[in-house]
Amino acid sequence: MNRASSSLNLLKNPLYTAISLICASSVALAQTSEPKILEEVLVTSQKRVQTLQEVPISVAAVTGEKIERMGIENLEDLTAYVPNIHFTETGLSTQMRIRGIGSDNSQGFEQSVGVYKDGIYHSRAQLFRAPIFDVERVEVMRGPQGTLFGKNAIAGALDIITARPTNEFEGQITAGxxxxxxTKEVNGYISGPLSDNLQGRIAVRYYDDPGFMFNTTKNRDEPDSEEKSVRGSLAWQPNDKWDILLVAEHNKFDVQGRAIEITQDVASISTTPPPGGVGGLTFQQILGASFGASIDSEADYRRQINSPEISNNKIDSLTLRADYHLGDYTITSLTGGLRFEYDENCDCDFTPVDFFSLDMYEDYKQFSQEIRIASPEDRAVTWIAGAFYQTYDQSFDDDFNIPLTSPLQVLVRDRAIPAYQVQFPFLQYSPRFGGSQVARRFNQSSDIWAIFAEATWRATDRLSLTLGARFTEEDKDADKTINVLDIATGDIINDTDLANIFAIIFLTDTEQGTGHNVRGSRSESAFTPAFTITFDVNDDIMTYAKISKGFKAGGFDPRTNKASRFEFEEEKVTAIELGSKMRFLDGRSEMNVAVFHMDYEDLQVSQFDGAVGFNIGNANSTIVQGIEIDGRVQLTNNLLGTYGVAILDFEYDDFTNGNCYFGQQPDSTVGNDKFCDYTGLRGVYTPEVTINAGLQYIQPIGSLELAASLDAQWVDKQQVHVNLDPRGEIDSYTMLDARLALEAENWVIALLGKNLLDEEIISYSANVPLSETFFQTNTYYSFLRRPRTIAVEATYRF
Incomplete structure (x- = not known):
C-alpha cells in the first residue's frame, strides 16, 4: 500500500489551496503599480495557429521552456504538470490516460490517447516511453478529438511539437x-541558416541512470538505463509559396531491471499444505519454507529478482511536411514513416525462484499520408478539409519459459494443488515439462483511410458555429498461434500430458491442449461528427458548448490464452463539453473552465486472469464526467502563478463481465470463465480530485537573473490494481518540484529537485502470477515512481 509522506500544510487541503491562490492573485494585482500582461501561448490543436484562449476545447500547453527548466524527461514526468492525465508502465505495456480513459495491457490495442509528434500519429504503447527533448511545446487536448486527429483519439490527444530550425545561428549544451x-544527462542543439532559404537544426540527448531500486539478490541498483537520441531537421523555403520541413529522429534506450517489487502479501487461504509447508502461510513464507528463497513484501525500493531482465528499444521516424500557399489558401502535405522494435526479457514471476520467465519481441512499421487544405482566416466562413491514409504491419512474439530447474515441475509432479486434481482428473506429469516453453506468435496488419472537414461560420461579431465530421474506414487482419516448444531446439512438442499441464497453468478454453491457430479479419467504418457553438460575452470572456462523437477500433489480442477471446469489439463515445476562456484585470489573469460528460459504449478493458495472462472484455456502458479549471496569474512583474483543478467522476454504468480479483465471489460463470459485476465502480487511475499549483519568480541581480520555480500536484486516493481489488487503492499524495537558477546571457547554473516530499507512489499493481492459482495467496507486485532526487545542471548558450 502507498505510504503517504507528510505534506506541506498549504497543500493538505487542495480545494483551499486553489481558492487561496486565486484570491491571493487578486490582492497582489490590486497592489501592483506597473501592470504586466500575460504572454500569449500559441497552439495548433485545431490545425491552425491560435492562441490558447481562442480554442473552444479543454487544452493545456506545456512550453519547451517549462520542459527544459523543470527537467521533464518523458511523458511520465509531464503528468505532474497537467491535471487529469496519467501515465504508468506495467510489466507488459505502457499506458496513458486522460480523464481516466486509456488502453490497458495488450499489444493489440489501439491507444485511447492519440499521441502525435509533429502531427504524425504514434499509435503503439511502447512509443510512449520515448524521451522528450528539444521541443517547442506539448499540447494536451482532453476529450475525444475524432474530427481533426482521427478515430483513436477517443480519450484525448497529445501533440509533441519539436523545435524548428532558426534563421539565426544559435546553440546550447546542458549537462546535469x-x-x-x-544519474547523468547531456542535451544540446545547434541551429541556424545553411543558405538564404535553407535552415538546419540538430539536437542530441544522452541519459545514463543506474537506477533507484536495489536488487538484493543481484546486489545491484536497478533499473539501469542508457538512452541515446538524435534528431535532425531541415527547413526549406524555395520561394514565397513553399515552406518545407523534414525531420528525422533516432532513439535507442536500453534498460536492465525494472522498477517492480512485491508490495503486499496476504496469507494463504488454503488449508492444504504446499510442498514442505503448512496451510495459512504467506507467499513469502511458502517460498522460504519450500524453496529457500527470501523476499520482502514491503514497498521499500528493494526487490529480489534473479533472472536477466532487459528491455532494448529502437525507434526511427521520418516526417516531411510541405505547406503550399495557393493565393490565400494553404495546402498541407504531411508524410510520416515510423518503425520501432524492442526485445524484452521479464522475470515475470517477480521472485528469486526460477518458476518461469517471459521473452517478448515486437516489430512495428507504419506509413501515413495526410493532405489538407485550409481557407483564409479573414472570412465569415473558414474551413479546413482533408484526407488521411495509414498502413501498418506488426509482429509480436512472446515465450513463456519453464527452465529445467523450475520448481513448477515439483508442484505438478506431486499434484500439489488438489483442486486441479478434482477439476482435471486427466492431469498427468510429463518429464518434458522442464525446458519447455509456450510460444505465442502474433501478426497484424491494418489499412486506414479517412476524409474529414470542419467549417466555422461567424454568424455575428460574437457568435460562431462550427460543424466538423470525419469518416473513417479500416481493414484489419491478424493471426496468432500458440504452441509448446522445446527451448533448446525450438521444435514443437507433441505431448498430450504436457499440453494439459499448460492448459491448466494458462487457464485456456478447453480442458485438454493449449495450442491454437486462429485468424481474424475486421472491416470497420465510423462517422464522428462534432458541433460547437462559441459565444463571446465580451472581449475578455469566450464561452462554448460542444457535442462530439468518438470511435476506437476493435481488434485482436496477442496475449490472451483463450481462442474465444481473440477478437474484441470497437468502442464509441458521445461527449458534451461546456466551457469558458476568460481574461481578467487587463490581461494579467486568465482562467479556463470546462464541464464535461462522456458516455462510453463497449469500453475496452484488459484484466489479469489470475494465472499468467490478461483477458480483454468490453464494458457495456461507462459514464465519465467532471470539471476542469486552470489558469495563469501575473501576481507581480516578477512573479507568475499557475493553477489547475480537476474533479473527476468515473462510473462503470454496465460492466457485468469483469475479471474477478482474488477471493472475489463470481457473479456469473460461462464455461471456464468466471465473471464479476463491476457496475457502479470507479475504474483505475480515476482520482476524484487533482490539484496543480505553481509559482515562477524572476529577479534581476545586476547583469544576472535569479530564477526560481515551485510546482506542486496533489492527487486524491485512487485505485491502481488492474482488477479493482480494494487492497489496490493507494492514498493521496503530493508531488513537489522546485528549481533555483542563476542565469546570465550565455550560461545558467541550476539546482533542480523532484518529489521533494519523498512520496512513495505506487503507479500500478497486479497479482503475482501463480501466487493465486498455485498457492492461493493474495500477493501483489507494483511499479513505484522515483523517490526524491536533487540534481545540478549547467547550461552554455552560444
Whole structure:
C-alpha cells in the first residue's frame, strides 16, 4: 500500500489551496503599480495557429521552456504538470490516460490517447516511453478529438511539437548530474541558416541512470538505463509559396531491471499444505519454507529478482511536411514513416525462484499520408478539409519459459494443488515439462483511410458555429498461434500430458491442449461528427458548448490464452463539453473552465486472469464526467502563478463481465470463465480530485537573473490494481518540484529537485502470477515512481 509522506500544510487541503491562490492573485494585482500582461501561448490543436484562449476545447500547453527548466524527461514526468492525465508502465505495456480513459495491457490495442509528434500519429504503447527533448511545446487536448486527429483519439490527444530550425545561428549544451542515484544527462542543439532559404537544426540527448531500486539478490541498483537520441531537421523555403520541413529522429534506450517489487502479501487461504509447508502461510513464507528463497513484501525500493531482465528499444521516424500557399489558401502535405522494435526479457514471476520467465519481441512499421487544405482566416466562413491514409504491419512474439530447474515441475509432479486434481482428473506429469516453453506468435496488419472537414461560420461579431465530421474506414487482419516448444531446439512438442499441464497453468478454453491457430479479419467504418457553438460575452470572456462523437477500433489480442477471446469489439463515445476562456484585470489573469460528460459504449478493458495472462472484455456502458479549471496569474512583474483543478467522476454504468480479483465471489460463470459485476465502480487511475499549483519568480541581480520555480500536484486516493481489488487503492499524495537558477546571457547554473516530499507512489499493481492459482495467496507486485532526487545542471548558450 502507498505510504503517504507528510505534506506541506498549504497543500493538505487542495480545494483551499486553489481558492487561496486565486484570491491571493487578486490582492497582489490590486497592489501592483506597473501592470504586466500575460504572454500569449500559441497552439495548433485545431490545425491552425491560435492562441490558447481562442480554442473552444479543454487544452493545456506545456512550453519547451517549462520542459527544459523543470527537467521533464518523458511523458511520465509531464503528468505532474497537467491535471487529469496519467501515465504508468506495467510489466507488459505502457499506458496513458486522460480523464481516466486509456488502453490497458495488450499489444493489440489501439491507444485511447492519440499521441502525435509533429502531427504524425504514434499509435503503439511502447512509443510512449520515448524521451522528450528539444521541443517547442506539448499540447494536451482532453476529450475525444475524432474530427481533426482521427478515430483513436477517443480519450484525448497529445501533440509533441519539436523545435524548428532558426534563421539565426544559435546553440546550447546542458549537462546535469543527480546526486543521490548518480544519474547523468547531456542535451544540446545547434541551429541556424545553411543558405538564404535553407535552415538546419540538430539536437542530441544522452541519459545514463543506474537506477533507484536495489536488487538484493543481484546486489545491484536497478533499473539501469542508457538512452541515446538524435534528431535532425531541415527547413526549406524555395520561394514565397513553399515552406518545407523534414525531420528525422533516432532513439535507442536500453534498460536492465525494472522498477517492480512485491508490495503486499496476504496469507494463504488454503488449508492444504504446499510442498514442505503448512496451510495459512504467506507467499513469502511458502517460498522460504519450500524453496529457500527470501523476499520482502514491503514497498521499500528493494526487490529480489534473479533472472536477466532487459528491455532494448529502437525507434526511427521520418516526417516531411510541405505547406503550399495557393493565393490565400494553404495546402498541407504531411508524410510520416515510423518503425520501432524492442526485445524484452521479464522475470515475470517477480521472485528469486526460477518458476518461469517471459521473452517478448515486437516489430512495428507504419506509413501515413495526410493532405489538407485550409481557407483564409479573414472570412465569415473558414474551413479546413482533408484526407488521411495509414498502413501498418506488426509482429509480436512472446515465450513463456519453464527452465529445467523450475520448481513448477515439483508442484505438478506431486499434484500439489488438489483442486486441479478434482477439476482435471486427466492431469498427468510429463518429464518434458522442464525446458519447455509456450510460444505465442502474433501478426497484424491494418489499412486506414479517412476524409474529414470542419467549417466555422461567424454568424455575428460574437457568435460562431462550427460543424466538423470525419469518416473513417479500416481493414484489419491478424493471426496468432500458440504452441509448446522445446527451448533448446525450438521444435514443437507433441505431448498430450504436457499440453494439459499448460492448459491448466494458462487457464485456456478447453480442458485438454493449449495450442491454437486462429485468424481474424475486421472491416470497420465510423462517422464522428462534432458541433460547437462559441459565444463571446465580451472581449475578455469566450464561452462554448460542444457535442462530439468518438470511435476506437476493435481488434485482436496477442496475449490472451483463450481462442474465444481473440477478437474484441470497437468502442464509441458521445461527449458534451461546456466551457469558458476568460481574461481578467487587463490581461494579467486568465482562467479556463470546462464541464464535461462522456458516455462510453463497449469500453475496452484488459484484466489479469489470475494465472499468467490478461483477458480483454468490453464494458457495456461507462459514464465519465467532471470539471476542469486552470489558469495563469501575473501576481507581480516578477512573479507568475499557475493553477489547475480537476474533479473527476468515473462510473462503470454496465460492466457485468469483469475479471474477478482474488477471493472475489463470481457473479456469473460461462464455461471456464468466471465473471464479476463491476457496475457502479470507479475504474483505475480515476482520482476524484487533482490539484496543480505553481509559482515562477524572476529577479534581476545586476547583469544576472535569479530564477526560481515551485510546482506542486496533489492527487486524491485512487485505485491502481488492474482488477479493482480494494487492497489496490493507494492514498493521496503530493508531488513537489522546485528549481533555483542563476542565469546570465550565455550560461545558467541550476539546482533542480523532484518529489521533494519523498512520496512513495505506487503507479500500478497486479497479482503475482501463480501466487493465486498455485498457492492461493493474495500477493501483489507494483511499479513505484522515483523517490526524491536533487540534481545540478549547467547550461552554455552560444
Amino acid at each position: 548530474y543527480e546526486t543521490e542515484f548518480k
